[in-house]
Amino acid sequence: MTGAMKIGVAGLGTVGGGLCRLIETNGSLLAQRCGRSLLVSAVSARDRRKDRGLSLEGARWYEDPVSLAKDPELDVVVELIGGSEGVAYEVVATALSAGKHVVTANKALIAHHGTALARIAEEKGVTLAYEGAVAGGIPAIKTLREGLAGNRVTRVQGILNGTCNYILTTMRETGREFGEVLDEAQKLGYAEADPSFDVDGVDAAHKLAIITALAFGCEVDFDAIQVEGIRRVSAIDIAYAEELGFRIKLLGIAQRRNGAIEQRVHPCMVPKSAPIASVEGVFNAVHAEGDFVGRIMIEGAGAGERPTASAVAADLLDIARGAQLPTFGISATALESLPTLPMAEHRGAYYLRLLVVDRPGVIADVAAALRDEDISVEAMLQRGRAPGEAVPVVIVTHETGEAQMAKALARIEALKSCLETPRMIRIEQP
Template sequence: MGKLRIGIAGLGTVGCGTLALIERNRALIEQRTGQTLEVVAVCARDRARTRPVDLAGMRWFDDPKALAADPGVDVVCELIGGSEGPALETVREALRLGKPVVTANKAMLAHHGAELARLAEQAGVQLAWEAAVAGGIPIVKSLREGLAANRIRRVNGILNGTSNYILTSMRETGRDFETVLAEAQALGYAEADPSFDVDGIDAAHKLALLASLAFGGRPRFDAIHVEGIRHVAAIDIAFAEELGYRIKLLGTARMTPEGLEQRLHPCMVAKDAPIAQVNGVFNGVVVEGEDVDAVLHEGRGAGAGPTASAVVADLVDIARGTRVPTLGVPAERLADHPIAPMAAHEGSYYIRLMVVDRSGVMADISAVLRDHDVSIEALIQRSRNPGQAVPIVLTSHETTEARMTAALARIAELEVVLEQPRMIRIERL
């Protein structure tokens, strides 16, 4: 039986989970691949730290590049993280030496994916990254292989479990963002510095990669319109419910006549849409292909088990000799799609205004919308507290972001409008 000698760089949750999984499922993996996966070398910053795995018999490296260069290592798992620095150097070194690489590093791929894909193809080895997007859901394989016969129309994904947990919990409890975030932090679902998760950065890294696979372009993190969930208020979640929607932090990539549109922001989606059922810490991705129609994938997007499942699946692929282009098409064929400007986005909008409750308010607002060619689909104006602040909620018919933005700027200037208008895009699924 052949043997695949693995070096693991990075012994955090995912690195230790990968070690444990390889050990536990040794016989199963041998049955499935005809090869033994053996971790022969590891690397981390702090050798002294206590870890839940047995490192006996493995060579220790302080420098991950040295691990990659170890002639006894056939495959390198880069589980260090970070878009630059040691992770990037380690992967470059491994590929330069003609060694296949498995990585869970979405930030690195979102920024350097095209370069690394080229290096992997020049070396004739696999650069595999199932674990970088949506953890345990084999969405990279689905898009790159399982749905490869389709012209992709759109990809929609709930790609960050922390944000989805917060939005779900806000809906279930009626509490506000800050309260639920604090609870998520206490439960370990959110980091002390939650910015990467709640401001959409993490999900946008993943969206850049899914968009690359779906549309055959190089990953363009910088081209993504990113908004997080901090501005989603409890009252918006309640109004969404009333209007038949759920609010999700959704990543969307689609090809438009203006170019590739990539957006990562809170969205209202119909309550009965399959992706609206993806709750809590779960991730979900819907791929819409011309022939296949819509395919939903739902599962755990993070955690030691699901992420290790993805890392080891990539190792199984490598053991079986599978080699597919890193980003779905050979690196030299990656397109540089024009970027659709956000102003050109067409869609419907949810708008919430806090206004003074007095006559003539709706007339003023309607006039502005009419002047900007925005037509109203639904309107909620309920509580009557003469002279007090009351919410007015409306949804628009299909319009452009440019028109809506201009209308809202004008509405914000109205004397009766007390706060900055809140806007949440509606995604038709």
């Protein structure tokens, strides 16, 4: 390739503006690294009159981003609009079908349509790149697709949402409850006005779907993920976790087992000694295990203007150099359609917190419910006595099956002495 690489940017929000600033600031450095200059030749955004603090002189302006995707002079279209459907999908599909390379930071789009879009890119001989879609400035995609290309990956897990990690970290450090810390996160700009995608685990699940496809060479299957957010994590759970030697993190976990794929996002207790337990605040981390490399972990800023713009720029440099890799590491036609391992087949240790009436026989009833499902207890905590009053009881189990645990919890909740729905958090060993 020779001459400037002409880029169209659809979406001039936080990341789009950051990308334009990066190209303007580091343009000469980028040209040195890829052998050609990067030129923002066309842009599209809702409000042309808005002052974005950018110099877009010489760039063609499109009111309609789909028209930008059809511009015959562009080499690459960068989609930074967001959303899994509608105009974002149309921009990407149109650009790929027109034989243009596409770079996106849109995790929802790749999580829901990644397999189909990868097939279009392959048919047209162009690149679909999405480093910015997972973990912001952390090179998670390059690590899995390129750095670990010589390995059979056996497991991937990560802290994939900075908002949740900030909330859980702050709850631990301050002893405050979820709602209060969420309000603070919204005021600081770490959480959206509607935080549902973040705190209910959907954002993390989008990212997990993508890295699962990369790690295991399978089709992207967002609907197969078991998703649970952090709304029910309380300050008392975090305090007990500390006492027991754990930290609570929202993890996305995927592994291939018995010819099927297990994908889940939920709060986990991890030992304080585990490297991922020390990832705090708004930072993200991705941990992978390969048959030759062993265990690795990368961490860093998982969102924001500059880290995500950095990831988008890295994809643009690859395209400018002529480097072209399969979207998910192997040919799109070779991606396997693998069955989903049901959550009921998961095995692990569990943390249980019960609120029960303090009277003789209660613990025996709880123990009987666990015994009858063949669940072994590793530790139990009960503080003080309050005859006839409500007291918390915390139980840590040895490894057992999810289905067995569900049956035992149903029996415990049905006890007259049990005053609220038992709280259960899965324990993950590194």
